[in-house]
Amino acid sequence: MDKNQKRILTKWSKLYLRELKKNLRADGNKATGSSERSLKNIVYSQGVLIQGNESVLAISEGKKATAKKPSDEMVRRIDKWIMKKNPRLRDPKGKFAKRKGSTFNKRLKIAYGVAMKINRTAWKGSKAIDRAYNTTEQMLGDELTKDIKDKINKALEQFKGNK
Numbered sequence: 001m002d003k004n005q006k007r008i009l010t011k012w013s014k015l016y017l018r019e020l021k022k023n024l025r026a027d028g029n030k031a032t033g034s035s036e037r038s039l040k041n042i043v044y045s046q047g048v049l050i051q052g053n054e055s056v057l058a059i060s061e062g063k064k065a066t067a068k069k070p071s072d073e074m075v076r077r078i079d080k081w082i083m084k085k086n087p088r089l090r091d092p093k094g095k096f097a098k099r100k101g102s103t104f105n106k107r108l109k110i111a112y113g114v115a116m117k118i119n120r121t122a123w124k125g126s127k128a129i130d131r132a133y134n135t136t137e138q139m140l141g142d143e144l145t146k147d148i149k150d151k152i153n154k155a156l157e158q159f160k161g162n163k
Helices: 003-026 054-061 072-084 102-120 128-162
Strands: 040-044 047-051
Touching (some): 003 040, 054 128, 072 102
């Protein structure tokens, strides 16, 4: 891959990420912002790699309902999300509980319940990934086509000059 192609792909991947983040925000999928912050682009000799956590794919593609028990990792992530939202759990007397001991067990039970509910529900994806690509693909195609035409013309001129 030459410098010009790398420049075009770098420019496109930045535009694509900007469009994807805009789509995620517009669809109302910004709870903690971790999905949006996880998006990264890497341009290498074979092409472009767009990375992000699994939640971006789940938001875009949707999810089927399942009766499976949630994994420990899923429960831990939901517990972490609960703590980011800063809930103040109450003890049996109605007082705000401290964030340790039995409160931790309550949080895990709440997180497990939320995880079970997530597993039992299904949702249709927002197709944010496809919409971002469709918006930016024309720009990529035009610039790469122009670059290839320039290379072909340069090769033809060299060929004519060698005759």
